[in-house]
Amino acid sequence: MTRQVVVHPDAVVLAEATAARLLLRVLDVQSVRSPVHVVLTGGTVGIRTLAAAAASPLLTAVDWSGVHLWWGDERFLPDGDPDRNETQARAALVDALVASHGLPEENVHAIAGPSSAPSPEAAAEAYAAELAGFATAPDATVADAGRAAVGSPVLVPAFDVLLLGMGPDGHVASLFPGHDALEAAGATVGVHGSPKPPPERVSLTFGALRAAREVWVVAAGSEKAAQAAAAIAGGDVTDVPAAGAVGTERTLWLLDTSAAAPR
């Protein structure tokens, strides 16, 4: 499994280039199939990328009526909370796509919070049901989907591109080092005791991440360098969850020079 690495000069260029790359990826896919399934990420670089996409001249070239937006994880917080990944993504890009660029609101597949789900598990279950409704092959299993998930049914679309940020501890989505959620079967998992606030979250599992055609891990800053290097070298997913994020067709690491610096 080869991971491709692209290094940009700084975090600003990283976000701009990732935004352009994302819009081009959607355009490329739209030339051969529809709908297109895109998974968004929370975190600093992820939201900066969406803001850059909002300002891109490529934005209007996309047929947004044929795009579905999903999230790799969500912080289990009330609707509209400023710390929800959904709230930040809507403010940066998604609301404008719905209001002015023909993205149907029903194509925005946000993960429920406590406003409508009694627990992270309930939200995870509802999200899994939503994903299953768009699964590419209803009886598909992702055979190589991480240790515990091997052979479990993972009913999700074959995401055309799945964006992930990475924490300094090597987490991706809400899959943290040494956490039980790393072992979860199925497509989604409720997470408790996250070391990054808030403690309660909902995440795609490794099985769902690995169903994506293309996985892009986007990271900036020297505090990410050690875990980025470990993941790119194919480290143990228990210690470096980002090492388990691979796509079926491509795995791309998009870094700034600080995150790519040797340690």
Ligand SMILES: O=C(O)C(O)[C@@H](O)[C@H](O)[C@H](O)COP(=O)(O)O
């Ligand atoms: O809910 C979240 O916070 C995430 O989705 C998380 O996985 C994030 O992407 C990384 O922690 C990187 O975040 P930064 O880019 O802010 O370091």
